[in-house]
Every structure is written in structure tokens, then in C-alpha cells.
Amino acid sequence: MQTKVENNKAWFLVMPVFLIVAFSAIIPLMTVVNYSVQDIFDPYTRYFVGTEWFKQVMLDSRLHEALLRQFIYSFTILIIEVPLGICVALMMPTKGRGASLALILVAIPLLIPWNVVGTIWQIFGRADIGLFGAFMSGIGVDYNYASNPTDAWLTVVLMDVWHWTPLVALLCYSGLRAIPEVYYQAARIDQASRWAVFRYIQLPKLTNVLIIGVLLRFMDSFMIYTEPFVLTGGGPGSSTTFLSQALVQQAIGQFDLGPAAAFSLVYFLIILLVCWVFYTTIMNMQKDK
Amino acid sequence: MTQLKTSMTRHNTGTKEQAPVYSKAERKTRNAHLRGRFGLVLYLVLLLLPIYWLINMSFKTNTEILSGLSFFPEDFTLANYAKIFGDPTWYMGYVNSIFYVSMNMVISLLVALPAAYAFSRYKFIGDKHMFFWLLSNRMAPPAVFLLPFFQLYSSVGLFDTHIAVALAHCIFTVPLAVWILEGFMSGVPREIDETAYIDGYSFPKFFVRIFIPLIRSGIGVTAFFCFMFSWVELLLARTLTSVDAKPIAAIMTRTVSASGMDWGLLAAAGVLTIIPGMLVIYFVRNHVAKGFALGRV
Numbered sequence: 328m329q330t331k332v333e334n335n336k337a338w339f340l341v342m343p344v345f346l347i348v349a350f351s352a353i354i355p356l357m358t359v360v361n362y363s364v365q366d367i368f369d370p371y372t373r374y375f376v377g378t379e380w381f382k383q384v385m386l387d388s389r390l391h392e393a394l395l396r397q398f399i400y401s402f403t404i405l406i407i408e409v410p411l412g413i414c415v416a417l418m419m420p421t422k423g424r425g426a427s428l429a430l431i432l433v434a435i436p437l438l439i440p441w442n443v444v445g446t447i448w449q450i451f452g453r454a455d456i457g458l459f460g461a462f463m464s465g466i467g468v469d470y471n472y473a474s475n476p477t478d479a480w481l482t483v484v485l486m487d488v489w490h491w492t493p494l495v496a497l498l499c500y501s502g503l504r505a506i507p508e509v510y511y512q513a514a515r516i517d518q519a520s521r522w523a524v525f526r527y528i529q530l531p532k533l534t535n536v537l538i539i540g541v542l543l544r545f546m547d548s549f550m551i552y553t554e555p556f557v558l559t560g561g562g563p564g565s566s567t568t569f570l571s572q573a574l575v576q577q578a579i580g581q582f583d584l585g586p587a588a589a590f591s592l593v594y595f596l597i598i599l600l601v602c603w604v605f606y607t608t609i610m611n612m613q614k615d616k
Numbered sequence: 617m618t619q620l621k622t623s624m625t626r627h628n629t630g631t632k633e634q635a636p637v638y639s640k641a642e643r644k645t646r647n648a649h650l651r652g653r654f655g656l657v658l659y660l661v662l663l664l665l666p667i668y669w670l671i672n673m674s675f676k677t678n679t680e681i682l683s684g685l686s687f688f689p690e691d692f693t694l695a696n697y698a699k700i701f702g703d704p705t706w707y708m709g710y711v712n713s714i715f716y717v718s719m720n721m722v723i724s725l726l727v728a729l730p731a732a733y734a735f736s737r738y739k740f741i742g743d744k745h746m747f748f749w750l751l752s753n754r755m756a757p758p759a760v761f762l763l764p765f766f767q768l769y770s771s772v773g774l775f776d777t778h779i780a781v782a783l784a785h786c787i788f789t790v791p792l793a794v795w796i797l798e799g800f801m802s803g804v805p806r807e808i809d810e811t812a813y814i815d816g817y818s819f820p821k822f823f824v825r826i827f828i829p830l831i832r833s834g835i836g837v838t839a840f841f842c843f844m845f846s847w848v849e850l851l852l853a854r855t856l857t858s859v860d861a862k863p864i865a866a867i868m869t870r871t872v873s874a875s876g877m878d879w880g881l882l883a884a885a886g887v888l889t890i891i892p893g894m895l896v897i898y899f900v901r902n903h904v905a906k907g908f909a910l911g912r913v
Contacts, residue, residue, distance in 0.1 A: 331738055332739065333740070334739070334740060335740045335741055337740040337743075338741075340731055340733060340734035341734050343726070343731065344728060344730075344750070348790055351765075351783055351784055351786060351787040354768055355761045355765050355768055356761070418655050418656040418659070420653075429660070431894070431898060432664065433663070434897050435663070435893070437893075439893065440847060440848045440864075440865045441848050442865050442869075443886045443889050443890070446868070447669075450669065450670065450673065451670075458669050458685065459666070461685050489662075493663075546755050550758065552851060570757075571757050587763075591757075592760075594757060594760060595756060598755050598757065602755050
């Protein structure tokens with residue numbers, strides 16, 4: 328790492344970013360904090376209730392279930408997407424027209440608006456008009472994501488894998504491109520097996536991008552809202568209701584502003600904590616290099 | 617490529633081993649290569665199948681969609697697209713989306729460029745905390761801020777304007793832009809800055825004339841990412857708009873009516889939302905891999 332010059336005037340350069348993000352981040356955040364300690368009946372009648380909402384949220388079994396589902400979901404997709412993404416990246420051609428084409432095709436799902444992703448799978452999974460649903464029925468599985476919780480889970484996970492594996496793949500692809508050709512030549516001279524090349528040359532070089540990938544995927548899967556909302560609406564029952572959705576249901580559906588705000592803060596803190604751990608790891612690893 | 621690889625293998629192994637051995641190694645490499653290609657093609661087919669299904673459906677009439685499965689529209693129709701392009705309440709959705717996404721892109725780049733320069737070149741009080749704070753906004757679930765956002769933008773009179781959505785999306789595009797640009801800028805040697813100052817360039821002049829051209833590809837990639845994340849986001853965009861700035865993704869929900877779903881129209885609208893993204897990625901295809909690693913591989 329290059330040494331940086333100590334200069335506090337650099338704050339002037341950062342100021343615009345600070346102001347614009349602060350406007351959209353700090354004011355709403357303080358509003359949430361404000362709600363979380365008050366009981367609000369209407370805009371003019373409100374009482375200070377202290378930590379009551381927080382206690383209530385911590386003990387709410389619905390939220391515990393949503394949190395548990397959220398963790399299971401996030402880990403499931405990480406376990407599938409990371410190895411699959413690495414495999415795809417290893418298979419992608421490195422040069423020429425094929426490389427550009429593969430890159431563009433792989434990236435397509437990332438550029439589709441999230442509710443359209445939900446719509447695509449909503450259509451694709453239906454047994455009457457969708458190919459996937461029809462295929463499942465065709466092989467004799469009684470598949471219906473709208474009424475069977477297992478099928479709903481399968482579809483939501485499949486949708487996420489379809490949607491976000493490209494991100495991991497592209498990250499790994501860029502990591503692989505950064506490995507100098509000399510390494511491979513050395514491996515060839517040593518008659519290293521394909522596995523050995525992967526294990527001792529490619530994988531170590533991928534650690535950095537993989538951490539970014541895991542971080543982004545963890546964050547985003549923890550915030551997931553639109554896709555399951557469009558696909559299953561959180562059902563059947565509440566089997567695919569993840570944290571965001573439970574939150575929106577409470578805040579807008581039931582208009583329980585206080586508890587919803589307290590819930591928001593707890594939710595945000597969990598994400599922040601995990602991400603801080605990841606971020607410090609990345610920064611320390613870069614320092615070591 | 618295949619030939620290059622195998623001939624290199626032959627060369628390397630050939631110097632060390634006897635003839636039969638190298639042909640075996642060669643075959644092995646080629647087999648692995650073919651298997652890789654096959655796997656990739658399989659993955660791409662599975663990846664594109666749901667999208668193909670959507671496109672396929674957008675050219676069908678509703679009666680055909682509901683009457684059974686077919687891989688090609690038998691009764692090919694453009695009626696669904698005609699309906700979208702013929703109705704201002706539909707196509708204005710696209711205009712609105714593109715409008716606020718472009719605004720967001722410009723704002724994000726304008727504020728992120730100097731900030732990323734500061735982060736990549738200087739140490740200042742609270743720089744690390746500032747950086748993490750910025751990133752932490754990328755981590756904030758939009759659902760958390762939904763209601764406060766609505767109240768904030770209503771109270772300053774920006775509700776249902778394009779700029780409101782553009783500003784709201786800044787909360788996650790600006791941190792990302794700073795992060796990516798910082799990675800690209802750190803790759804430019806400091807000596808260039810110093811030489812420019814010695815040559816008598818002022819900071820703004822140096823920044824615009826010399827530095828920005830140097831990180832052109834980084835700026836392209838950043839713009840792409842701002843586009844991407846602003847384009848796909850719906851929750852905030854929908855909450856902050858009602859009529860005048862309503863994004864297409866929100867208008868799509870109209871296809872649910874009392875008489876059931878208008879599947880063909882829904883599919884056509886979906887297909888049209890995919891096109892801008894594909895156009896944009898085509899322009900940055902050569903740099904996008906680096907951008908996905910946020911400039912730091």
C-alpha cells in the first residue's frame with residue numbers, strides 16, 4: 328500500500344458525499360429512533376415509552392421465526408451460490424468473442440428489476456403456464472409453490488440462485504483474470520493436476536473477491552424483499568416471510584410504528600455487526616499483502 | 617485458444633516425457649476443456665430459459681398462454697407491445713425510470729469522484745470511520761427506511777418527483793461509487809499527481825484534464841453499477857412516487873385486474889425492462905469484470 332499524505336483539507340472533497348448521504352440516511356434513521364421509543368396514536372398524540380417496544384420485539388415469536396428463516400435462507404443460498412459461482416467462473420472462456428458473449432449473458436439476470444425477477448419465476452413456476460412447473464408435474468412431482476411450503480422454499484431458493492450466482496461468478500472471473508499466466512506455466516512444468524492448480528493457485532487468489540462476494544450476498548439476501556413478495560407474498564402461511572417482509576407487514580400493514588421501528592433498529596444492527604466483521608477482515612487482509 | 621493451450625502442454629511435457637505420455641496429457645487437457653465448455657453451455661441454457669419463457673409469452677395472446685404450453689408462439693402477436701407503446705400511462709413509466717436513473721447516475725458520479733480521490737490519496741481525521749459509515753448505508757435494508765423516507769420527502773415537497781427517487785437511491789449508489797472509484801484511483805500512481813503539480817496544474821485543472829481521463833474505464837464501470845442498482849430497485853421508487861414519476865416496475869402491477877392476470881401484457885412489460893440493462897452492459901463489457909471486484913483484485 329502506498330503511504331498517504333496527512334491532509335485534513337481532504338474533508339472538503341468528501342463533504343458533498345457526506346451531505347447527500349446524510350440527508351437520505353441520518354434524518355430517516357433518527358426518525359426511526361424517534362418512533363422506536365414512542366407510542367403513537369396519531370400525529371398529535373404520542374407518549375414516550377422508553378425501551379418497551381424493544382422488549383416486545385425481542386420476545387416476539389413471529390420475529391424469532393422470521394429471523395431463523397432468514398438465517399437458514401441466507402446460509403442455504405450462500406452454500407449453493409458460492410461453489411456454483413466458482414465453477415461457472417472457471418468454465419468461462421478467457422479470450423476473444425466468446426468471453427464477451429459469456430460475460431454479457433451471465434450478467435443478464437443482475438440487470439432485471441427485482442420485481443420482474445419475481446414475475447419471471449411466478450410465471451415460470453406455475454404448473455399451467457410455466458415451463459418449470461410443467462416440467463415438475465411432468466416428472467410426477469405434485470408441485471405447487473403457492474400452496475406447499477416446501478415447494479415455495481425450493482422456488483424462492485432456486486430464484487435466488489438463478490438471480491445472484493452470476494454476481495459470484497463475475498467476481499470470481501475477475502479474480503481469475505488477475506492471476507499471471509506464469510503461475511499456470513509453472514504448474515504445467517510441475518505436471519500439477521487440475522485440482523492442485525485450483526487448490527494452490529486459483530483458490531488463494533480468489534479469497535479477496537470471494538469475501539466481497541460473500542459479504543454482498545449475505546447483505547443482500549438479508550434484505551431480500553421484492554422477489555419473494557412478488558413470487559409467494561410470504562406464503563403459504565408465513566413459510567417464506569423473511570425479515571424485511573415481516574417488518575413491512577408490521578409497519579405498513581398493521582401500522583404499528585413503534586414496534587416496527589424498534590424492529591428496524593435491531594434488524595439494522597444485526598446486519599451492521601456481521602458486515603463490520605467482514606469489512607475488518609477484508610481490510611486486514613489487504614494490509615497483510 | 618484450445619490449440620494454444622494444447623500446444624503449450626505438448627511443448628512442456630514433450631521436453632520431459634516420452635511421446636506416448638504427452639499425447640495422454642494432451643487428451644486429458646482437451647477433455648477437461650470440452651467438459652468445461654459443455655458445463656458452461658448447460659449453465660447458460662438454464663440461465664436463459666426463464667427469460668426465454670418470458671419473451672415467448674410476450675408474443676402470445678392470453679388465450680394461447682392459458683390454453684397450454686408451447687415453445688413458440690403459434691399465434692404470433694405484437695398486441696401486447698402495441699398496448700404498452702400506445703398508452704402514455706404505460707410508456708411514461710419507462711421514461712420516468714430512465715429519467716431518475718440517469719439523474720442518480722450523474723449525481724452519484726459528481727459527488728463520488730472528489731470523495732474517492734480524497735480517500736485514495738489523503739489521510740484525514742475520521743477517514744476510516746467515514747468510509748465504513750458510507751458502506752453501512754449500502755447495508756441498510758430499504759424496508760427499514762420506507763416510512764421515514766416517505767415522510768421526509770413529503771415534508772420537503774419532493775414527493776412524486778424524479779429527483780426524490782434519484783436522491784433516495786443515492787443512499788446505496790454513492791457508497792458503491794466511492795468504493796469502486798477508490799479502487800480504480802488507487803491503481804493510478806501518485807507520481808502522476810505530483811508531476812502535474814510541479815508542471816503548474818491547479819487541482820481542478822489536473823483533476824479534469826489529467827486524472828479523469830486516466831480512470832475513464834473506472835468511471836464507466838461505476839456509472840454502470842449506479843445504473844444497475846438504481847434500475848433494479850423498486851421498493852423505494854414505488855414508495856416515493858404516485859403518478860408523475862412512477863417507475864415502470866410499479867406500473868406493471870396494474871396487469872392484475874378483476875378479470876384475472878393479463879399475462880401477455882405483464883410478460884411484454886417485463887421484457888422491455890430487461891433491454892436497457894442489456895444495452896448498458898454491452899458498452900462496458902470489457903471492464904465490467906474488474907468493476908465487479910470493485911477495482912480491487
